[in-house]
Amino acid sequence: MLPQEIISDILSHLPAKSICRFRCVSKPWKSLLSQPHFIKTHLNRTKQLLADGEASLIFVSHDSCSLYSTHLKYTHHLSHNITTFATKLSFDNHLFSYANVFHMVSCDGLILVKDKKNKSLLINPTTREIKELPTSPYALNPRFSNTVYGLGYDSVNDDYKVVTVSYYHNFHGYDHCSTKMFVNVYSVRKGTWQRAESSPHDYDIGFSFSSGIFVDGHIHWLGARLSNNASSFIAAFDLGEDNFCKLSIPTWVASNHLVELGGCLCCYPSVMLATGNATDVYMMKEYGVMKSWAKFTVIHPEHLSLRPLCLLGTNQLVLVKNEGSIGAKLVMYNLAGGSSKDIVVHGIPNEFFVGGSFMESLVSPHCTTEAVTHC
């Protein structure tokens, strides 16, 4: 018979679904498979798999306004016709729209998404755990303000954090330089909101209404001075320190959206900035290193909008094309050869919208008190 330690090691190699099923084996197994330490070990293993080329996606159906998820693998690109099956995630009392999922953010298997009633929800789509975030006591009145969101992991305090950045509407033209930024941070571990310092830098990160992208301990937004709408830098919120720092972008990077692909921070242009039938995506291959910015180009025969979602392996880019219309399609694009294949999604009514990508994990959206710092 195998010793307990090795059994635990074996179980940490299982997919999240098997682990949740095996919690029903016995009380000791239930306790082992729910321990923060086990969940962290499992998370780190899944990240290795992720590097091998696996990811999951969130959809929202146009008719039922409910969330769906599906799992994609790198090896899918080998098949002639790529088909995948979407599973409905039932969350009673919560309905979702395209605008909600378009702004979803994810980190370590958790997603942050708003429902139609504007409630902020922290969800683990794999385990179906859901937590409705309390309203921040420091929140600005939404009628007079704009807020952008981010979600990330603070390794210093072993904590997941939601960050909101808000601005009051400016009714006297667009003199954003005088607009004050309000930053709030929600700690999943503590279950409470706190105010953080606003950025000392002179920029506006709310202009694009885009959600923050988590990479390497920081949540990122593109920053711009309103006088000059081209984004020439990135505002990075350090989750360990709860403050902002600034990352530069080379001037030749003309983009206005951020996304994380293969663990790297990337910029891509909206459809307005795309030229002809090519979309240039810029990737910061080494975090914080200006010289490491590299460009790759996605060529598409029809002139359509493109949004990158995730990178499988080193060269299979999953993207949404023709977004916002009913004809939106998921595509797997081969960066090495430039060919693309449509991904057919079964199990969801034909009309659906695409949110973003997440990884399968056991990380709970609920407050925990026990820190795991030694992994």
Add this chain to the structure above:
Amino acid sequence: MASSSSSSLSRVVVKSSDNNLFVVNKKVASQSQLLKQCIDNMEEKGTNDVILIPLSNVTSNILTLVLEYCEKHADFADDDNNNQELKQWDHEFLKKFDYATLNSLTMAADYMVTKSLLNLCCQFIADSIKDLTVQQIRQIFDIKNDFTPQEEADIKNENAWAFR
């Protein structure tokens, strides 16, 4: 790392629990952190004698398998390009064994601190049990169901999605 060339060992002798001796070349032995530690310690002391490492927990048939694995991986140690070939070899290697052998091999890999083999065995076993039912898992791991019927119904309900 070897402190000087004069005290650098090229081979060690490993003894199994059933008292069989195996002569192992250093590069192969270094795949096991346990053996590597023994070698490093001896080299630091500057000994030139051939060292004997007794492994009281590993039988000769299991040790043969661990060493077969170490030999293959030592060959590939400086060569990342053949990764795919090595992965294929790993899979074929483990496929041959029955459950009892696999368990013993896993325990030996753990004892000899051969991390990549331990990982490989754990992943292989995990892949073979991932689709099993709760009842089958209880049988394989000889586990008593200590939930009351109500508790079991509750926890199954909590994780209902994992049963679909």
